[in-house]
Amino acid sequence: MEDLPSILERTHRGDYGPIVARVIRLMGGDFAAAEEVVQEAFAAALQQWPRAGIPAEPRAWLMRTAHHKAVDRVRRDVRLAARVDTLETRARVEQSSAPALDEADWRDTPDDSLRLLFTCCHPALGQEAQVALALRTLCGLTTEEVARAFLVPTATMAQRLVRAQRKIRDARIPYVVPEVDALGERTQGVLHTLYLLFSEGYAATEGDELLRVDLCAEALRLGRLARSLLPQQAEVASLLALMLLHHSRRRARVSADGGLVLLDRQDRALWDREQMTEGLAQLDAALALGARGVFTHQAAIAALHARAARPEDTDWEQIAALYDRLCVLAPGPVVELNRAAAVAMARGPEQGLALVDDLEASGRLTEYYLLPAARADLLRRMGRGAEAAVAYRRALALVRTAPERRFLEERLREVLSSP
Amino acid sequence: MKYLLAIYENEKQWESLPEAESKQILDECFAITDAIQKSGNFIAGEALQPTTAATSVRIRDGKRLTTDGPFAETREQLGGFYLVEAKDLDEAIAMAARLPSARWGTIEVRPILDFAQSAG
Numbered sequence: 001m002e003d004l005p006s007i008l009e010r011t012h013r014g015d016y017g018p019i020v021a022r023v024i025r026l027m028g029g030d031f032a033a034a035e036e037v038v039q040e041a042f043a044a045a046l047q048q049w050p051r052a053g054i055p056a057e058p059r060a061w062l063m064r065t066a067h068h069k070a071v072d073r074v075r076r077d078v079r080l081a082a083r084v085d086t087l088e089t090r091a092r093v094e095q096s097s098a099p100a101l102d103e104a105d106w107r108d109t110p111d112d113s114l115r116l117l118f119t120c121c122h123p124a125l126g127q128e129a130q131v132a133l134a135l136r137t138l139c140g141l142t143t144e145e146v147a148r149a150f151l152v153p154t155a156t157m158a159q160r161l162v163r164a165q166r167k168i169r170d171a172r173i174p175y176v177v178p179e180v181d182a183l184g185e186r187t188q189g190v191l192h193t194l195y196l197l198f199s200e201g202y203a204a205t206e207g208d209e210l211l212r213v214d215l216c217a218e219a220l221r222l223g224r225l226a227r228s229l230l231p232q233q234a235e236v237a238s239l240l241a242l243m244l245l246h247h248s249r250r251r252a253r254v255s256a257d258g259g260l261v262l263l264d265r266q267d268r269a270l271w272d273r274e275q276m277t278e279g280l281a282q283l284d285a286a287l288a289l290g291a292r293g294v295f296t297h298q299a300a301i302a303a304l305h306a307r308a309a310r311p312e313d314t315d316w317e318q319i320a321a322l323y324d325r326l327c328v329l330a331p332g333p334v335v336e337l338n339r340a341a342a343v344a345m346a347r348g349p350e351q352g353l354a355l356v357d358d359l360e361a362s363g364r365l366t367e368y369y370l371l372p373a374a375r376a377d378l379l380r381r382m383g384r385g386a387e388a389a390v391a392y393r394r395a396l397a398l399v400r401t402a403p404e405r406r407f408l409e410e411r412l413r414e415v416l417s418s419p
Numbered sequence: 420m421k422y423l424l425a426i427y428e429n430e431k432q433w434e435s436l437p438e439a440e441s442k443q444i445l446d447e448c449f450a451i452t453d454a455i456q457k458s459g460n461f462i463a464g465e466a467l468q469p470t471t472a473a474t475s476v477r478i479r480d481g482k483r484l485t486t487d488g489p490f491a492e493t494r495e496q497l498g499g500f501y502l503v504e505a506k507d508l509d510e511a512i513a514m515a516a517r518l519p520s521a522r523w524g525t526i527e528v529r530p531i532l533d534f535a536q537s538a539g
Contacts, residue, residue: 124508171530172420174507182509 004049007058012042013214015059016140019066021112024137026070029119029175031137031165037073041066113138114177114225121189122173129164130189131196136161139197139218149200177229190226191239191295194219198243202250216247227282234291237282238299244279245302248272259403264311276306294330297322316346333364341374349378369398373408376415385415421462421531422503422511427495428524430469447519455503455514466499495524502531 016038024034041062055061120134128150135141135149147157167173178186201215223240230236252266283299301322308314323339336359344352356375365371376391392412399405433441448466455461470489477484489496498520505511508528515526 122508124512171528172507174509176509178509182513 004054007054008042008045008049011058011062012140015062017116017138017218018113019059019063020137020140021116022063023066023070024116024119024175025112026067027074029168029173031133031168032162033073033077034070035137037069038062038066040069111177113222114229115175117190117193117222117226118177118186119168119173119175121186121193122168123185123189124171124173125164125167127189127192129160131193132157132160133164134193134197135200138222139215183230183233187230187233187236191235194223194226194243195239195295197222198246202246213250216243216250219243220247232289234286234289235293235295237286237289238291238293238295241279241282241286242295242299242302244275244282245299245306248275248279248306259406262407263305268309271306279303280306294326297326297329314345316342320346333359333362334368334370337365337368337371337374344378344381349381353378353382367398369395369400369404369408371395372398376408376411380411380415385418388415420505420507421533422505422508423527423529423531424501424503424511424515424518425497425527425529426499426501426518426520426524427527428498428520429494430496430498432523433469433498444519451517451519452501454517455501460503460505460510460514462502462504464499464501464503467497469498470496498524 019041020034020038023037024031027034027037044065045058045062049055116138117134120137121130125133132146132150135146136143141149143158143161144154146161147154150157152160198216198219201213201217201219220240220243223236223243227236227240249263249266249271251272252268252270253261255261279299280303283296283303286296286299301319304315304319304322320339320342323335323342326335327339337356340352340355340359343355353375356371356378359365360371360375372391372394376388376395379385379388379391389412392408392415396405396408396412399408436444452461452464455464473489475486475488477486501514501518503511503514505514508530511528515521515528518526520526
């Protein structure tokens, strides 16, 4: 039987977002007050469950408790009451708290999560604040965890979050999914936030892995919600396709000893076929809607990998062409490096190496270990072992995560031992 | 809730504008003012004379210093404002987006501080 802390932990991870989304609405859009109320509900659970036993429906219990606390607070807090249009809120709170709160009433309210997502992504908030707020409220990450994700001190992040919540309250940013004419401007922020949420879960190869998979799952859940809300927005379908295609490879990406497994060495039998099929269907839908954006191109690249039964079946020529266009749509040194790798696969390592050397000469990626790593790999494939070893050593000096370090060390040993 | 829509634009641009065009823009402004008044959101609104007509006043060490011109030289200058009533930021932003100056200048949307509420 599962113990209390792990049940609470699981409930917190899974349900903090939906519960807080609902309570923010009850409390007239006051993020800070709603968060306190939800945390009080979790504290009450920690206190009462050991004595009274774990309720049959922990989530319903927490929602009910948070709901009552919200009603109490609105009644008690003159300041809050004044702020949130007293009579209307009281009427709404009292009406919805009677007679008993039906669990189905809140379990099936995707609207609240979307409302929360769109409010976090209001363009009146800075982009970093948007993502931080989404991680904090939607995904229930602690301030410490959000700070770690952004590589800033906890106090800095706490300040940033307080500032964002205060702006929502003081400038009165509405707690709604915006009207159609404001959706366009907002959708970019939402997509960007969802993608960063997903990447935060996906790209990490260190730290608490369970937590990160949760982030990917949450980003996917919200991506599906956004897709259903905005069925005509092509880029939403593209992003959902991209996330699904990446996520479908999650089981093959990590080896038994926790190391990172690169695409060409992954066991394709471990790929999640169902999710992959869904991802390909979403990409088709996006293309039918006329999607030609950054996420579309990235999803199309992921789809070409998905469609290859073996690594050698990969259509590298098409992937290189897609990277060509990505370099125009979203120019940047990392995209150029990926393009170089694709060109090397499609047209031979010499052509790839020329592009990598150009990039290196431009001096834009001097601290990025993947540049010398890519260079080393190309030299190795061209049989220039001694030069490859130099590049591997350079990459090893820059690499930061243990699994990637092990991978590079292994490759370095290979080139040193071959004639 | 009250919001100030502060209109910032490069006032030099106005000087170089052909008369027909500036008249057209002014007509647009009057029409919008009319619409905001009719919808009940209008509290106040004025256009300002250019910064060449401005005087800055400071008290330093108890002494009054009066100088010519605006407080600081910037690319865009405050050219006018609306004070409006809006139910939330989105409504205020929607009004700001209708102002012609939004197309070449910047409209800063600032909530008005309510001392009665923030004192609680």
